[in-house]
Amino acid sequence: MSTLKHIDVNHLKVHCKDCNLRELCFPHGMNDEELSNMEAVVDQPKPLHKNDFLYRDGDKAVALYAVRSGCVKTMTESANGEEQIVGFHLPGELLGLDGFADGAHTCNALALETSSVCELPLDQLESLCHELPGLQRQMRRIMGKEVNNDHKLLLLLGKMTAEERLASFLLSLSARMEERHWKDSEFNLSMPRQDIANYLGMAVETVSRLFAAFQADKIIEVDRRHITIIDMPRLKAIVGE
Amino acid sequence: MSTLKHIDVNHLKVHCKDCNLRELCFPHGMNDEELSNMEAVVDQPKPLHKNDFLYRDGDKAVALYAVRSGCVKTMTESANGEEQIVGFHLPGELLGLDGFADGAHTCNALALETSSVCELPLDQLESLCHELPGLQRQMRRIMGKEVNNDHKLLLLLGKMTAEERLASFLLSLSARMEERHWKDSEFNLSMPRQDIANYLGMAVETVSRLFAAFQADKIIEVDRRHITIIDMPRLKAIVGE
């Protein structure tokens, strides 16, 4: 029955105004009317499985994405095939800005675990920004955040020791957990050691050894992918407060 | 006499439509009408001297800037006072996006030599984008480029050897010289070795040694700040084509 089907679809779609990520996502700073206008064009495609690509380097950029659940990593590839992970995107975080420069993506984006995303189609973004000043302002904020974030990473890769990098990584995750109102001192890593190492510009063995050292120093507890921060002040001290 | 004064001001201001950087700068992709609307709000403050700050970390973001002449570097500072240069901005290139996230800059921007810039005030940017779809599109392109550029740098700092980094740096400068219709195989560095080293995440001594090595290998010629690329193919081969 078509009526039933219609109801099912509505049940499946999470409305922006009810989404517990709204304060972190596109909707931030938009009023109710703006919100309902926006969510009319937001699509929620079916979930990605672990290791599914959301998009690939060279793909036409058709949308901006917001992670709804799970975790998506983005990475650039060099001329000689080496990869550098440039971001891990948690629920409420956006990705896809790399396609703005010339209409095609310059990164690969792939799900680290089963993940769902929201899609804001680019062809509607322009007119939508025109109608909704709140969205235009939010777009600027989002891009500014992306740039600032990349600058933090440049500082990390350019100037920090391996120890400082890993501490910095844990603190960044911890802060983002808190933003999401999850526990900030106990969480699971959704990426393997190899990906952490790649992201932080070091060898897997170094990551492993540093986890062991932090644990021996009673700064964190590590159980496979499960991390517990037991001495936050000392972790902060490592990166220089 | 006020008439004379008025004429003088007009003479001093370079119009966007006559600027030889227009293909690289804000105006890219805008029609004549859009251009004249835009340039009405673009200011051209007096030139910066060497080592003048254009803005500092923490300053309220009041404008977006385009370099008209000279060279401006931007750098982030870490908690413990270390600095990482995140960009050298040549004529036609923009800076100031780091202030979009929360209205305050998170970088220092400082002139490496006597430089002039154009200013696009932020309070007028929003309404201007609303009126000029060409500008809105261009803003998106600009931000996308900034993001892609930062990703290239992350790859450089995360995965390349010192030799690859310096080669990559020279090739980037060379390509940007060409964009500006200047010689792509002979140019002057506007930054000291120390800044190159900082930007590329290595020690000054390493930069110096690599310049010497490249010169010994007949790949480039170095005379103080003057660089001549004499074997472009080999330079490209170093970074892996």
Place this chain on the structure above:
DNA sequence: CGCCGATTTGACTCAGATCAAGGTTTGTGG
């Protein structure tokens, strides 16, 4: 000319990479 900051060069050191094994967890098919 003489000073000062920028650059180069040489000698030595070290943080972290690489190489080599071994252990553990997860998933798969029988």
Place this chain on the structure above:
DNA sequence: CCACAAACCTTGATCTGAGTCAAATCGGCG
């Protein structure tokens, strides 16, 4: 439910690219 394979992670030993330290040289400029 077990056997086996494939990831993933850890730990130890060794090596090396690039950093650090020290000193000489260069180039501008008052």
